Amino acid sequence: MKVSVLGGGSEVGASCLHIQIGNTNLLIDAGMRMHGDDLLPALGMLDGLGIPDCILVTHAHADHIGALPIVHSLYPSVPVYATPPTIDLMKVMMKDAFKIMEQRSKATDSLSAYTDDQVNRLLQSLLHFPASGILRIGDVTIKSYRAGHILGAVMFLIEGGGESLLVTGDLSFKAGRTIPGAVVPHDVSPDVVIMESTYGNRVHTDRNTEERRLSEHVAEVISGGGFALIPAFALGRAQEVLLTLQDYMDKGLIPEFPIYVDGLVTPISRIYKSYPHYLKGPVAHRIRRNGDAFLTEGRCKAVEPKERETLLQGKPACIVASSGMLTGGASSWYAERLVSGEKNAIFITGYQDEESPGKKLLDLADGLEQTLELNGTSYEVKCHVGKYGLSAHADANEMNRFIQSLKPTYTLLVHGDDEARSRLGELLDPRFNPVLAENGETYPFEKRASGRGIKGKRYQTSDGNNFLKEKIGNLLLYYSDDGQTMKPAICTGIHLKTNALICQTLKGKPVRLQYSQVAEFVGPWNGAVDELTDAVNEVFNFSRPILEKLDWGKLPEGELSIETIFDVIEPSDIREKLVIVLAMQSLPPEYRRKQDRGQAFYIIDDRMRTNLEKFDLPIEAIKMNPTAAMEKARDLLAQHPRFVRCGVNDLGTETERLTIYFDFPDAVKDSERKQLTDMLKKETGWDVSFSDSVRQDLLQKYISDIFGSDAGTPSIHLHERTVSLPAEKTAGSEQLIARFKETTGFQLRFKGEAEHTSETGKEHIFQVESSGNRMENNEAIAETKRWAEDRGLTIYKVGIKQEVVEVHFISPEIARRHEAELEELSWRIGRPVTYNKNPKQNEIIRITLESLPSDWEPKKNPSILIDRKTVSVKVAELPNEEEKKRISDKIERETGYALEVNR
Known part of the structure; x- marks a missing residue:
């Protein structure tokens, strides 16, 4: 017996096996790879192998049938056998695969692997595998067994000349919603088993749990006003998803919502309903009773390409579309339009090739990617991304038990990456001689002298x-x-x-x-992965609270292994062990060394012990990431009457800090600031600063709240921390003045009291007696715009607040340069005039970027520091002082803000 692996050995894709038993040659499957330039199996190997007496097809997925048109054109007289459902499915899958291949060839100016005529000739020649499940070719007998996985999928047991071989194809032992699981032939003990190992390195999560998660998450997205896209393998996975969602709605576990089906999912679902005797009893019953179980009237509708735009303009819904890896087809079309919507979601339910957009999308959910490329265009991903374990492949434990049941002499592991096959190979009992098959290799097996079976080897x-x-x-x-x-x-x-x-x-x-x-x-670690994930996330999110529990003073001086350190500090759980490891990795390089096959040793002395006790080392996660720190600060200060927001300044530098913004910062005393600083340091690990920025809009609102509209329009003098009211002081105002001072930190002045002016020596409200009439609102706004145009002034907006015309300059600093003009405007329109006190930050940033020489290479967008009236920019290399002054002067002339340059 000889087994030659033409493809699908050390990979998932291009499955193709040549089997020689006695004088009979068989070819099992001939698939294609989904990505890359080399799509085909090593068909050239066939020249050195025996011409196949027949070709067998395990199931209709493209990675098992995609190259069959070429094989058939090489051997047109060789019969090709498959189960009836597989043949019907191939007619759809092959046509679609050819269409996609043609599109890719045109886009890349390359040749297609085969022609449409070759596809048609193959499909016309397909033969039904006998209903008895037994086929005799040459001097071998071939028996088929249900393999689960998808409709029509089978395993083949090949026997002849005293030798036997079982080829599993793709396996699924657990019954899904559509088809029963694989049949285990307990009465068979083949010499060789060739077994897929797609998930040889993992154990599947509970199917019911995953189905519930998917159904509930789809319902949540739709109830939130978004679209839920489920890119699904048209053959197998899509049907499982459709039944799952409809079953949850039938049972009242989720609300009713429309489901739209697009791409290959529709014709494949119609083939499924044609074979109820291959399906599970409940599904077959629904098909016989209702005529369908997948595309149901009023709930699950098939969509044509011309209807897609209208669909997305309608009510929120779930869309189940091919392909499952977002490599093209309907799902890719929808993803391009949904991926940037925050209300939308894309839910992945199946295996993703390493190079597929679906895998990139999962990497993004893990924080490894930021954008997704679809059809040559890069998209920012804002939608929710979820992954659900609805695999149609056997997992490692199931495959292990399957091999133990069959007890083969040799086990060839194919259809899996190196990690999956290696892990499964280690899991299998050495008695069954697991072999990690490689593409392009031939594996000969010598028959025993007795003529029964093949000679075995010890592992x-x-x-x-x-x-x-x-x-x-x-x-x-x-x-x-x-x-x-x-x-x-x-x-x-x-x-x-x-x-x-x-x-x-x-x-x-x-x-x-x-x-x-x-x-x-x-x-x-031998516990649940979810439990470990929670522990690891806790440490990597913020390690300081756990570090504080450990007694670093117990460490002796000397060169210590991590095991020795564990023995001394006595960590109580995996979290404390992980924190200790992180702390050791933060020691300076000269305090760490490796020996004895790479084992690490750490040098501890008084200095390092002190640094560990004081956390004076760059220990990973010693403080929260900026987003988490800000969220924590918002939670801690949510009830503080003066808290407005928080931010992070100087991120990535030695002076990075968490900045707290109050509406009225002068009302928060130094003693309270110290308490808040200590609390936030303990809870987030961040140093803290407090902004001096005052919310002038809230200050004006507060004045209106306590004095009413009769108080008039106030003048706010930030530098003096005073507010002047045009109203007369009344009896009983002293209590309100004291309350105002306590709440805002500002001193209140009334008309007739000592005037407090702005830094330019003039009031912020400009009002000049006019001989003309007072203009109404629209006239005053139009005249203000003409006034600015006449004088070549750039203004961004004109508004009216409490009868005062407010002019928006790029910044208050620029406005103060034109106070004389503002007085002239007041005379011109017969109304009081003021200017907006907030800078136009985006405009200042734009002007700054346009002013910077290209060779400065700014690292990111400039930062606006309102309290310092500066715009800060980080560059790769500091410019010379003369050039820096020239650029700073230009920016200051145009914006009123000075330029600050840092590395």
């Missing part, structure tokens, strides 16, 4: 990697690509040939690491 292990095996099951920290940031992962196995650590992140993403990439092993 060999190497003592050289025993120290690595001890790390399996450990939580570890490894260095990311920048060599600075550390990330957590769980070691799940070892690649025996390279001694690499096979790991997966807490999100389930596979990672292969060399020992040198590991910063440190935190310790073994």
